[in-house]
Amino acid sequence: xAGVQVANVxxxxxxxxxxxxxxxxxxxxxxxxxxxxxxxxxxxxxRQIAGFDFPxxxxxxxxxxxxxxxxxxxxxxxxxxxxxxxxxxxxVADNVAFGLSVRGEAKATIATEVQRALDLVQLGxxxxxxxxxxxxxxxxxxxxxxxxxxxxxxxxxxxxxxxLDKALRVDMQIELKRIQREIGITTIFVTHDQEEALTMSDxxxxxxxxxxxxxxxxxxxxxxxxxxFAATFLGDANIFRGxxxxxxxxxxxxxxxxxxxxxxxxxxxxxSCAVRPERIRISTSAAKPDPxxxxxxxGQVSKRIFAGNNSTYFVERDGQTLKVxxxxxxxxxxxxxxxxxxxxxxxxxxxxx
Amino acid sequence: xxxxxxxxxxxxxxxxxPLLLPAYLWLTVAIFLPLSAxxxxxxxxxxxxxxxxWAFTLGNYAAFFSQSLYSTLLFASLRLGLEVxxxxxxxxxxxxxxxxxxxxxRSREAIFLLVILPFWSNGLVRxxxxxxxxxxxxxxxxxxxxVLPFKINIDxxxxxxxxxxxxxxxYVPYMVLTCYLTLQAIDDSLIEAGRSLGASRxxxxxRVIIPLSMxxxxxxxALIFVPVVGSFMEPRILGGRxxxxxxxxxxxxxxxxxxxxxxxxxxxxxxxxxxxxxxxAAPVLRRAA
Numbered sequence: 001x002a003g004v005q006v007a008n009v010x011x012x013x014x015x016x017x018x019x020x021x022x023x024x025x026x027x028x029x030x031x032x033x034x035x036x037x038x039x040x041x042x043x044x045x046x047r048q049i050a051g052f053d054f055p056x057x058x059x060x061x062x063x064x065x066x067x068x069x070x071x072x073x074x075x076x077x078x079x080x081x082x083x084x085x086x087x088x089x090x091x092v093a094d095n096v097a098f099g100l101s102v103r104g105e106a107k108a109t110i111a112t113e114v115q116r117a118l119d120l121v122q123l124g125x126x127x128x129x130x131x132x133x134x135x136x137x138x139x140x141x142x143x144x145x146x147x148x149x150x151x152x153x154x155x156x157x158x159x160x161x162x163x164l165d166k167a168l169r170v171d172m173q174i175e176l177k178r179i180q181r182e183i184g185i186t187t188i189f190v191t192h193d194q195e196e197a198l199t200m201s202d203x204x205x206x207x208x209x210x211x212x213x214x215x216x217x218x219x220x221x222x223x224x225x226x227x228x229f230a231a232t233f234l235g236d237a238n239i240f241r242g243x244x245x246x247x248x249x250x251x252x253x254x255x256x257x258x259x260x261x262x263x264x265x266x267x268x269x270x271x272s273c274a275v276r277p278e279r280i281r282i283s284t285s286a287a288k289p290d291p292x293x294x295x296x297x298x299g300q301v302s303k304r305i306f307a308g309n310n311s312t313y314f315v316e317r318d319g320q321t322l323k324v325x326x327x328x329x330x331x332x333x334x335x336x337x338x339x340x341x342x343x344x345x346x347x348x349x350x351x352x353x
Numbered sequence: 354x355x356x357x358x359x360x361x362x363x364x365x366x367x368x369x370x371p372l373l374l375p376a377y378l379w380l381t382v383a384i385f386l387p388l389s390a391x392x393x394x395x396x397x398x399x400x401x402x403x404x405x406x407w408a409f410t411l412g413n414y415a416a417f418f419s420q421s422l423y424s425t426l427l428f429a430s431l432r433l434g435l436e437v438x439x440x441x442x443x444x445x446x447x448x449x450x451x452x453x454x455x456x457x458x459r460s461r462e463a464i465f466l467l468v469i470l471p472f473w474s475n476g477l478v479r480x481x482x483x484x485x486x487x488x489x490x491x492x493x494x495x496x497x498x499x500v501l502p503f504k505i506n507i508d509x510x511x512x513x514x515x516x517x518x519x520x521x522x523x524y525v526p527y528m529v530l531t532c533y534l535t536l537q538a539i540d541d542s543l544i545e546a547g548r549s550l551g552a553s554r555x556x557x558x559x560r561v562i563i564p565l566s567m568x569x570x571x572x573x574x575a576l577i578f579v580p581v582v583g584s585f586m587e588p589r590i591l592g593g594r595x596x597x598x599x600x601x602x603x604x605x606x607x608x609x610x611x612x613x614x615x616x617x618x619x620x621x622x623x624x625x626x627x628x629x630x631x632x633x634a635a636p637v638l639r640r641a642a
Contacts, residue, residue: 052545073548085546089564099550102560150551 002063002153003028003186004049009058009068011044018044019055020210026154031180031187033197035234036207042190043158045207049188050156051075062153078147078185079156083163084139086131092142093118093127099150117149118142120179137168144176148183155180157189161196173200194234198222206230222276224261224350231274231352238280238322244271248351253318258294262351272352277323279348282313282340293343297322301338315340395617413618423602423619427626430599434582437520438574444521445528445573450562452529453536454544468529471522480590483519484510487591511593519587524580528573535569536562571638579627583620599623 004026011019034042051072121141205215225231242249244265248258299317488510547557585604588596606616
């Protein structure tokens with residue numbers, strides 16, 4: 001086991017900068033998600049760490065040892081591919097045994113290690129099957145067993161759950177997390193699914209256009225996004241744009257919004273505020289439901305989407321559509337067209353430079 | 354697969370008949386009938402032409418077993434087939450690999466065209482152009498002597514290597530094409546997976562790529578081995594006196610000696626031997642594929 005340090009790594013393909021001066025420290029034993037839209041460089045970064053491709057500049061270290069020019073087969077990593085990449089000509093057991101067998105391990109050792117790995121992913125009885133006889137979830141588990149049986153220093157996962165259907169994906173998320181905890185391996189996980197990143201990882205790195213936008217624990221990124229992109233890519237957010245006042249921002253129409261978290265921006269400079277839809281309270285009377293809610297706005301409900309345990313209201317206000325999520329507590333539901341008052345606390349408002 | 358079979362059994366063969374008929378009609382007229390005539394000839398004492406007397410006989414087949422020349426030549430031809438097939442693998446497989454896995458886009462198309470060019474040129478022209486290259490004072494001889502400081506004498510013409518060179522040239526595209534198709538179907542992530550598990554490039558080649566491309570190697574080998582064993586044009590033109598093989602003897606029976614019955618019998622013996630070899634190899638090949 002080992003941590004991974006990525007320092008000032010850049011990689012271009014022709015004129016396209018796939019990675020632009022990216023630095024991340026992956027601590028030993030942690031579970032990291034690299035999150036970003038397609039083309040953000042997250043897979044390129046994973047391939048640099050794996051050693052399929054070498055960076056143009058920068059340093060990559062695994063367990064403190066520089067590896068940026070070491071080919072993949074010498075890096076002692078385990079990788080799970082998006083399409084699983086199981087060898088179709090080999091049985092499940094032979095697939096898992098491959099990494100041990102190319103190292104020239106003794107047959108008896110290989111057999112016990114393979115069985116242990118298959119037991120860990122709960123496929124102990126399917127060693128004799130061929131990959132095409134397995135379901136998608138089972139193939140996923142074989143790919144995982146194959147990647148960890150060699151006791152790699154770091155486990156790399158390239159959108160491993162992307163090909164599974166939703167219910168199976170949730171099962172595999174829990175399973176993957178359990179296995180990762182059990183063997184305590186540093187895990188780096190590429191995904192474009194923000195929910196997956198939030199539920200599974202200890203830390204998230206958000207990438208956009210080859211740059212690291214923000215990195216930290218899921219709660220921190222969700223509660224204190226440092227950019228409009230981070231705020232809207234990880235979860236949903238209402239964004240207000242205006243000029244900083246020192247305690248918040250002033251919107252173009254003169255309304256002020258108080259913010260007590262986020263960046264400190266000198267007064268007068270252009271800035272924005274992000275508010276999560278579930279932090280906003282919606283009511284029909286002018287009286288605030290909570291006196292601590294310093295921020296109030298009025299608007300009109302334009303649309304309501306009922307989703308069982310909650311409802312999403314779209315509220316029109318000065319040409320902007322705001323999103324408000326209300327838990328289904330049995331209270332009266334608001335009709336489309338109704339005038340409403342929105343209120344929320346400055347603590348729920350993040351100032352973004 | 355299962356779905357297709359289900360559809361087939363429900364609707365029967367009848368709707369497919371109009372699609373199958375032209376091909377089978379053609380095969381019957383163009384191959385089955387002439388071949389049947391040949392089987393018939395192979396049991397005759399002489400051709401029933403110009404009112405000649407003829408009778409049924411097994412003598413043509415007996416000739417193969419009574420004269421050791423024929424079996425010696427058959428072995429020589431089988432060895433030739435094996436050698437040409439091996440050279441086609443050695444030359445064709447790496448080329449197919451580069452085409453399928455290394456080159457992309459335009460350069461792949463261009464190189465591909467060069468590979469299939471032999472198909473588009475006339476076989477005789479191809480062989481005679483080799484004759485010009487290989488003979489003493491020919492293109493190869495002159496070129497090497499122009500470059501090398503010492504005098505060497507390249508006279509490959511009318512030799513066993515010349516026959517091999519000509520045949521490999523004619524048949525290597527089959528190996529490139531069949532191997533290209535299977536190699537190109539191998540997902541690159543399988544190669545990456547192998548390397549991520551600690552396998553060197555050589556180990557990935559032997560344990561992942563070659564096993565997965567085995568169907569292409571086998572198909573290419575079968576496409577090359579069978580016609581090379583019966584080949585006569587390259588051995589005759591490039592081999593000269595050393596170019597006497599089973600195929601040239603059969604050709605002689607048809608065009609020179611005019612002993613069609615013996616030629617036909619020798620052909621069918623060759624067919625039987627090739628089928629036996631393929632049948633014996635089938636279990637091994639199936640496991641490999």
